[in-house]
Amino acid sequence: MAVAAVLRAIFGYCFLILITRVVGRRPGAQLTPFEFVLIFYLGGLTLTGMVADDISLTNAFCQIVTIALCHYVLTWARTKFPTFGKILDGTPLTLLERGQWRTDVLRGMRVQDDDVMSAGRLCGTRSLEEIDLAVLERNGEISIFKVKK
Amino acid sequence: MSDASITRPVEDSVPKVDGAVAVGEDLDFQRRWWRFERIIWSIFALILLCDVLEVFGRGYFAKAERSTVDRTMHLKYERVEREHAPSIMSISFGPSAIRNGEIRLFISESVVKELGAERIIPEPASSKIGNGGITYIFPATAPPATVDIALSPSRPGIHDFTAGVEGAEMVKAKVTVFP
Numbered sequence: 001m002a003v004a005a006v007l008r009a010i011f012g013y014c015f016l017i018l019i020t021r022v023v024g025r026r027p028g029a030q031l032t033p034f035e036f037v038l039i040f041y042l043g044g045l046t047l048t049g050m051v052a053d054d055i056s057l058t059n060a061f062c063q064i065v066t067i068a069l070c071h072y073v074l075t076w077a078r079t080k081f082p083t084f085g086k087i088l089d090g091t092p093l094t095l096l097e098r099g100q101w102r103t104d105v106l107r108g109m110r111v112q113d114d115d116v117m118s119a120g121r122l123c124g125t126r127s128l129e130e131i132d133l134a135v136l137e138r139n140g141e142i143s144i145f146k147v148k149k
Numbered sequence: 150m151s152d153a154s155i156t157r158p159v160e161d162s163v164p165k166v167d168g169a170v171a172v173g174e175d176l177d178f179q180r181r182w183w184r185f186e187r188i189i190w191s192i193f194a195l196i197l198l199c200d201v202l203e204v205f206g207r208g209y210f211a212k213a214e215r216s217t218v219d220r221t222m223h224l225k226y227e228r229v230e231r232e233h234a235p236s237i238m239s240i241s242f243g244p245s246a247i248r249n250g251e252i253r254l255f256i257s258e259s260v261v262k263e264l265g266a267e268r269i270i271p272e273p274a275s276s277k278i279g280n281g282g283i284t285y286i287f288p289a290t291a292p293p294a295t296v297d298i299a300l301s302p303s304r305p306g307i308h309d310f311t312a313g314v315e316g317a318e319m320v321k322a323k324v325t326v327f328p
Contacts, residue, residue, distance in 0.1 A: 018189070022186050022189050022190065052232075052233060053233055083178075086175060086178050087182075090179070090182070091173065091174055091175040091178055091179055092172050092173050092174050093174055093176075093179060094172055094174055105176075105179075108179070108183050133172075135172050135174075
């Protein structure tokens, strides 16, 4: 049924967004092997259920267009409604501020202090004392602001 | 028409702390989100547990058996199925099911349509339609005699079906098909 195929595509898209959102942000600008496994495995498993027994080009075309439309609507809603943007992307979170760890944020986001130090090294810092502010961005990167001398 | 782009002055909507970096953090929202995450993971764990316990089919708890009082027929089927997942419905016949060297098995249309009967083993000698179903005629000698129907449900939902030997008591049952 054509409607079922469209609904399956919408469900698959929304379900994957929910899963990637609750799985959490892993710090780092690039994908680790962990994330590669997660993304390809989830993608493959979702594909099986979404396509079902209809492997026609028409079905593929309609499902791709459906997902593209969903994505367009979500990105539009994200810019229009800030709260929706937060639900979809989360909010930047301070991990370290003026020599103090935000332990609840580190625990909640499953981030280790080593991850902050790793980001610090990329910015040329040699120790945590040189970091004034470390922020976990919405895309998973950690922004480092050095102590002003 | 002018070639110039539409512009507006740059404003930072994120408040700065001590005139420093504008992070735009919303810890209250994040705490609510962590609570939501915990609920979601609990639901996922519950779903997984149900799946392991075979609540969603394809396991021991999904299997069901029904017999007619007059023992003409014994039916083994899965009460919980999954859309497009293969399964076997097995029908065994008692001595009273064999009349004039043949068994006349009636199954309702829902077995063919909603439950997606793909194959009948063995092949019936003939079949006829009517009374909201199909009657298959199998040449038979003596029990034990069994007919297997390979299913692949085409539609999710709760589907009723009827099966039985023509002229004898019928078995009525339900099958829940998960998407």
